[in-house]
Amino acid sequence: MMSGWFTPAYRELGTQFEEATGRTLVTVWGPAVGTAVNAIPVRLARGEWADVLIVVSYALDDQIKAGTVVPGSKVDFARAPIGVAVREGAPIPDISSADALRRTLLAAKSIVYPDSATGVYIGSELFSRLGIEGRLKSKSRMVPDERVAAAVANGEAELGLQQVVALLPVKGVTVVGSLPAEVQSYTVFSGGIATAAKNPVGAEALIRFLSSPEAAPAIARSGLEPLKAAPAN
Secondary structure: OEOOOOHHHHHHHHHHHHHHHOOOOOOOEOOOOOOOOOOHHHHHHOOOOOOEEEEEHHHHHHHHHHOOEOOOOOEEEEEEOEEEEEEOOOOOOOOOOHHHHHHHHHHOOOEEEEOOHHHHHHHHHHHHHOOOHHHHHHHEEEEOHHHHHHHHHOOOOOEEEEEHHHHOOOOOEEEEEEOOHHHOOOEEEEEEEEOOOOOHHHHHHHHHHHOOOOOHHHHHHOOOEEOOOOOOO
């Protein structure tokens, strides 16, 4: 079972894993948290089983506490940095430092960011840390996750702030880069072995592969930053 922005890398890496090991992966997706019928915690609570869970780190911690993931099996695969996008063909702004980012945000005519936990960080903590929260209120707004890059591509907004992995696949935008380190906030994606796993050996093999150096290029191509480099063998 999995959820979140590790999915693009997983789709490529899952095929590689199957070809390398002869194993077959059966994957279901759903929200990492919440009470929706397809949410992973709800699925597990009603008795659905999985060998591996791949979700945002804090959600996996919740499952470890709930007893549905084996303690000590958690591995952090990748982290998703927040980035900035502009419309394709537009001048590339300077976001190389906190001061440069501040100037870029103040100069922008309009800014969009996602209606999510990441968006809460951007609209509250990031803008506040830069000392410009009040000055951006009239020209910045939250939009649904899937609308951030689209709003930039169609000219509704000059700048879009969101995880790089979400911005990269969208045509019509250019990803300027990631936020500078001093104001960056990462979303970490992790995997763990379910306590009810029917194939714990296969589960361990998959987690080992996804955290190996061999997996790192696909993870990086998707817009995530690999976190582990354990040998795959």
